Amino acid sequence: MERLRKMTDSLERTRMLYGEIFTDEAGRIEGEGYKLEALTTLHILGQEIAPASRVLDLGCGAGVYALPLAEKGHTVMAVDLMPSHIEQLKAKTAPGLALEALCMDAQAALDGLPEASFEAVLCLGPMYHLRTESQRVKLLVGCRRVTRPGGRIFIAFINNDWVIATQALRYDGGRYMTEGDYHQDTFRVEDFPFVFHTLAQANEEAEKAGLKVFRRVNTDGLSEMLEDKFAAFTPDEYARWFRYHLYLSEKQEHLGACNHWLFVCGRGPG
Secondary structure, three states: OHHHHHOOOHHHHHHHHHHHHOOOHHHHHOOHHHHHHHHHHHHHHHHHOOOOOEEEEEOOOOOOOHHHHHHOOOEEEEEEOOHHHHHHHHHHOOOOOOEEEEEOOHHHHHHOOOOOOEEEEEEOOHHHOOOOHHHHHHHHHHHHHHEEEEEEEEEEEEEHHHHHHHHHHHHHOOHHHHHOOEOOOOOOEOOOOOOOEOHHHHHHHHHHOOEEEEEEEEOOOOOOOOHHHHHOOOHHHHHHHHHHHHHHOOOHHHOOOOOEEEEEEEEOOO
């Protein structure tokens, strides 16, 4: 971790993070703590993406969203920085699916694509790793450029403010409050090993990129903090919790109580 901390280049740091530390991407996305985020995101994607769309999935990982979208009849271009993720995705892709998987970084992929070439663009990981605002806004500008008018851009952010609660109540206990990597007065968490956003910061970066935000969604609620509790639910109990979660997920008063947000955006004016 200390070697990772010393790296300043976003891509180099990301390669090491997933190449040496978080090496089981497929296992991670199957964990109980990730389940609610994935279900919620797929629910929103299903509502927002028109049938038979051309979809770009940037930072696709092992294909948690690319595969279901291709199986629903969309034409998907999936891009990820890690060769291992792309290999896992290709291994799971059934013959006949309209899914192209490419190993490259998100910005390079955008730079090589024509304008207005996708109905939907997923950016559900890159904002966790691009260390400067200029890099993040540039990427979102690229997402806007390749999205057709009337299309949708989906962006995931990690919530700075809930990191403290999760770390204290799920992982490190009360000592995180005295020893944790956050500013004791501003509650700003150190951007390590991921990049964390406040809601105001996420709104500002979307605006700077010329995006119009249509929906802001709390995708995972208490799921990571209370992972063991949710693991004990019966399937029916969990299905009812999911319905309750969807009821809460876009209420303004509940947007802060989650580790991840999903922004649903379109091309703004200009």
